Amino acid sequence: MLDTEALPGLTRAERVQAVDAWLAGLLDDAVAGTPPPLPRRGGAPPRTGTDGLALMAVGSLGRRELPPYGDLDLVLVHDGRPEIASLADALWYPVWDAGLRLDHSVRSVADAVAVASADVKAGLGLLDARFVAGDPALAAQLRTATLSSWRQAGSRLLPALRDLRRERARQVGELAFLLEPDLKEAYGGLREGQVLRAVAAAQLADEPTAEVEAAYAFLLDVRDELRRRSGRAGDVLVRQEQRPVAAALGLADEDALLREVSLAGRRLAFVADETWRRVESTLVGRPRSRYRRVRREPLADGVVRQGDEVVLARDARPAADPGLLLRAAAAAARADLLLSPYTLKVLAVHSPPMPEPWPAEVRWSFLRLLASGRAAVAVLEQLDQEGLLSRLIPEWDRVRSLPQRHPWHRFTVDRHLVEAAAAAAELTRDVDRPDLLLVSALLHDIGKGWPGDHSEVGEPIAARIAARMGFAEADVAVVATLVRHHLLLPATATRRDIDDPATVDRVAETIGSDAAVLQLLHALAQADGAATSASAWSPWKAHLVAALVARVQAKLGGAPLEEPAKVLHPTSPQVTSAPPDVPGTAGAVTVGIQDVADGQQVTIGAPDRPGLLSTCAGVLALNQLDVRAAKITVEGGRATSVFAVRPRFGRAPVPEILADGVRAALEGSLPLAERLRQREVDYRQDGTRSAPPRISWHNSEVSGAATGIVEVRAADRAGLLYRLTAAIAGEGLDVTSARIETLGGDAVDCFYVANSSGEPVGPEQRTRVDAALVAAMRSTAGAPPAEVP
Known part of the structure; x- marks a missing residue:
């Protein structure tokens, strides 16, 4: 009996060996327990034992890569045995009884070949078919027939396989740049290594190099540890599992783990891209005559275009020409082409060290490369993958595949620099x-x-x-x-x-x-x-x-x-809509809305009173409007508050609704605090961060009416601006303007504040304001105390 609880703790090789031995025993038991059919009159005697019967492993078990909690993918191959259905049932049920997930099929060799030649996924799976038990001759027959079929159907199936991978890349992203990467399906993940072997099996590319296999094996190790630590099947390296996985693999921390994953993913993606270019050039139907003349077009001194690649001229001497490397790279980018793999290898091996300082011609080539824009990104990646970029800029190694955990960043540091x-x-x-x-x-x-x-x-x-x-x-x-x-x-x-x-x-x-x-x-x-x-x-x-x-x-x-x-237009806003039933008196509430860059500008006029800006901010929050800037001016007892807003859910603000809300809040019939607390409960994604907020003052950077700047960094929440401005007003300070920036789940709110007396904000008042802000930010979420420098 297979000890399934012990399997996750075994090495990959031990796990595969244990499962193979168990499956071989199951096949023997199935054959022994299934009586052969009665012979037909005049027919051949029934087959006995495992003659004409082979159990094949495909998928991860077939590749000897079975991870903890992995599925078993099995194919029972036969040569026409009539009792095959009973044999299959006797084989599959013990697997299910053991609590293992099973993907199974029963095929003759002809059936398997027919499916593999018509379905790219089935064909890809059968390429991994490995003999486990039964008739080895039948297994060898299946392997030979499947491989032959794949090579014949490759020109038809590989474009479909390429399209599948591109679609998955669009859906899942690139392994190298994800903070929680899918180790299997992300572009540059484990699936890429399997596809590279399939393309090599179709004899359209070379077998993966040792460097590619090492990158693939590292991702296998990461996936094994991820599943072992999490205790479940899954290929997404979620953040909470990164630190224990890193420790299990002997890496310093989760950033070191992500960096190694990124490097492995970039290598696999780079080789996959190059392989697909080769495949596409082979499948476009070009003449294959060995005597076909290839046109060579000069691009720069020592650099020519050959077909869709850039190569070195016949008289180029890379060992004696330090500028050739960047001259070739710049020529490739300017022509929106790539350097050929062989040319890259030659330059990596033979290019001499760059003189310091660089000669003017070398610097000019480098600038031409950068000035090529988008076309330079792929060429710089080529230089990076061959170690040439770090040779030119040794400091590059410190940022190479360095992860950035800020929610805004979509790339590692080095790729961000190239994109910039x-x-x-x-x-x-x-x-x-x-x-x-x-x-x-x-x-x-x-x-x-x-x-x-x-x-x-x-x-x-x-x-x-x-x-x-x-x-x-x-x-x-x-x-x-x-x-x-x-x-x-x-x-x-x-x-x-x-x-x-x-x-x-x-x-x-x-x-x-x-x-x-x-x-x-x-x-x-x-x-x-x-x-x-x-x-x-x-x-x-x-x-x-x-x-x-x-x-x-x-x-x-x-x-x-x-x-x-x-x-912001605090004095004469362009009003595109206003409540028609509100008279233009000094005591009226008016609302104007104007479309501006990336949102709307809301201008609210109302009688001046303490905390007015906070009240208006609360009404905007109730109407699901995110505020990015705010300013208030007072003249003749009337205040004009101007807000730059963006609808959180795409619904443009309605001036009549906003005016009614401000009027009700000022009259006391709208309990803003209670309504905002309820909204935070309804939208639980707000306020879930537990990192403590930070408060800092910048009184030396102001002039005019303001006497201080207080900056608050905290987790973004519904009604945060309302709570903060209310807390400031409660300590006797007027907020004259505000700047709000949301960085992923964090908000950076900067408030220009002033005492009505015109006096600077002193240390005691700052302490009180800090405490009020901390209390405001903890009013519903139970956050830890703020950090007040």
């Missing part, structure tokens, strides 16, 4: 120094491979790399500045009042008096955001940053940019 350079290539005509933009985009996060703030750490690293590339000393300083301050514009625009002169002064002082640096920082912010995700660079954020740049440009005294429309 590709995005920057679209902006080179907007700046005076496109070369510095391209290099800074490629290096802006290079400090993430080191401890400390990546912007500060990355500054000297980027300077060292730029100097090695041969840039002039002044240019090196600009690259270092761009890397150090690449987050300055988006962080300031989304968290500070850009109409406050102190905000503009701070940015101007930080970057100095060179308007060209501001221009480059603006382009770098756009490229960085585009390479991160759509959420990281929304039309709203682009509008804010452009408005900030216009103000700083004017401050620096350079040629002023055309200033974008004001972000």
